[in-house]
Amino acid sequence: MPGIDECLLQAMVVPGARGAAIVDWTSGLALGSIGETPGGDHEATAAETAELARMAAEYPTFAPEEETAPDGAKGLPVEDLIVTTRTGYHVVRFVETTFDSSVFLHLWLDRETGNLALARLRLADLAERLVLG
Amino acid sequence: MTAAPTAVSPMLLRLAEERATGVLVRDHGALYLADGQVVHAESPAAPGIEVLLTAGGRLAPEGWQEAVTRAGARREVARFLVDSGQVADGEMEICHLGALHDAAFFALAPGSGPTRFRYGVAHWIGAVRPVPAVAVAREARRRRGLLDSVWPHSEVDTAPLRCRPSGHGATATPRQRTLLELADGVRTPSAIARAVGRPAFNTLLEVRRMAAAGLVETPSDPAVPDPAPLPAWVADFAVDPDIALLRRLRDALEASL
Numbered sequence: 012m013p014g015i016d017e018c019l020l021q022a023m024v025v026p027g028a029r030g031a032a033i034v035d036w037t038s039g040l041a042l043g044s045i046g047e048t049p050g051g052d053h054e055a056t057a058a059e060t061a062e063l064a065r066m067a068a069e070y071p072t073f074a075p076e077e078e079t080a081p082d083g084a085k086g087l088p089v090e091d092l093i094v095t096t097r098t099g100y101h102v103v104r105f106v107e108t109t110f111d112s113s114v115f116l117h118l119w120l121d122r123e124t125g126n127l128a129l130a131r132l133r134l135a136d137l138a139e140r141l142v143l144g
Numbered sequence: 145m146t147a148a149p150t151a152v153s154p155m156l157l158r159l160a161e162e163r164a165t166g167v168l169v170r171d172h173g174a175l176y177l178a179d180g181q182v183v184h185a186e187s188p189a190a191p192g193i194e195v196l197l198t199a200g201g202r203l204a205p206e207g208w209q210e211a212v213t214r215a216g217a218r219r220e221v222a223r224f225l226v227d228s229g230q231v232a233d234g235e236m237e238i239c240h241l242g243a244l245h246d247a248a249f250f251a252l253a254p255g256s257g258p259t260r261f262r263y264g265v266a267h268w269i270g271a272v273r274p275v276p277a278v279a280v281a282r283e284a285r286r287r288r289g290l291l292d293s294v295w296p297h298s299e300v301d302t303a304p305l306r307c308r309p310s311g312h313g314a315t316a317t318p319r320q321r322t323l324l325e326l327a328d329g330v331r332t333p334s335a336i337a338r339a340v341g342r343p344a345f346n347t348l349l350e351v352r353r354m355a356a357a358g359l360v361e362t363p364s365d366p367a368v369p370d371p372a373p374l375p376a377w378v379a380d381f382a383v384d385p386d387i388a389l390l391r392r393l394r395d396a397l398e399a400s401l
Contacts, residue, residue, distance in 0.1 A: 013234060014236075035238075035242060037346040037350070038290075038343070038346050042242075074318070076318075110202060111196070111199065111340060113319075113346070114238055142232050142238075
């Protein structure tokens with residue numbers, strides 16, 4: 012059961028990783044960050060990513076009312092967000108905690124060396140282990 | 145990042161420089177320092193970490209009590225909860241950082257009276273994840289700016305939360321609806337935050353967003369004396385559906401002043 016620092020270190024091991032952060036999307040608070048960030052300011056990046064995540068987590072198109080999936084599985088309505096840019100990939104993975112929170116993991120990848128499918132799976136795994144007792 | 149004309153607390157930054165250990169007490173809360181870093185914060189306006197952890201039902205209040213009883217004296221309550229498997233490491237850090245910045249936001253509110261520091265005092269929660277004092281002060285300032293950028297009316301922060309009649313198009317998000325369900329005209333945003341087990345700042349931000357969207361009342365400035373009672377025929381216009389539009393116009397005009 013890794014803490015925030017261990018989780019961020021493991022995120023940086025993902026091929027192509029340039030930077031990572033754990034962010035509260037209601038307040039825009041960066042709970043922890045590592046590596047680079049596009050604008051050079053982790054706190055500004057956290058606030059901007061939080062706005063994007065909030066839209067996805069709250070608009071009914073992405074987060075409909077019904078809580079359960081067809082297979083009966085519970086969980087957060089939105090799992091992750093992927094933004095591709097000319098030079099990189101951003102993967103945002105929502106973290107489900109046992110208390111009321113609004114937290115996600117953000118990983119920024121280099122487009123040349125990153126593998127989006129792999130990064131998404133690794134980030135999902137990290138998000139799960141972060142809160143595993 | 146613009147340099148603030150007056151730092152939130154010059155004393156905090158000085159204590160950080162001298163790597164002080166102790167508690168910084170202000171009118172609206174307290175910051176606990178260890179070696180100049182902020183290790184915990186408390187404020188009457190912000191729900192404590194025990195509220196955040198137990199409100200969701202995962203951690204039983206008895207579990208919290210036991211941790212305080214068994215590990216409080218040696219100031220390792222957080223460690224005890226993690227080691228006994230009741231709270232995951234990552235969750236403890238997420239929750240604690242949330243509570244720390246939440247209470248620090250209120251404790252560092254500008255102009256909140258004199259600041260005192262008592263050396264050597266440590267909090268019983270113990271070490272979780274220390275935050276540099278400058279980062280705490282910077283975050284508190286960012287939060288203040290964020291609130292005002294959403295809806296520059298701090299009156300909504302402390303007034304009892306009151307729903308506005310719907311019919312102007314805006315709808316509340318699921319997380320906002322949880323707050324609105326507790327808006328009984330008596331509970332303040334701070335009391336609602338405590339009841340749902342969310343940080344008070346996050347709740348204030350949602351309340352300002354809802355006020356901006358016209359979902360909750362923005363009380364008029366309390367400094368202005370009540371106007372003379374209106375004649376009854378004016379009150380009759382309350383049933384006019386255009387009243388919602390007029391209110392939105394008034395709010396927009398006030399916001400642009």
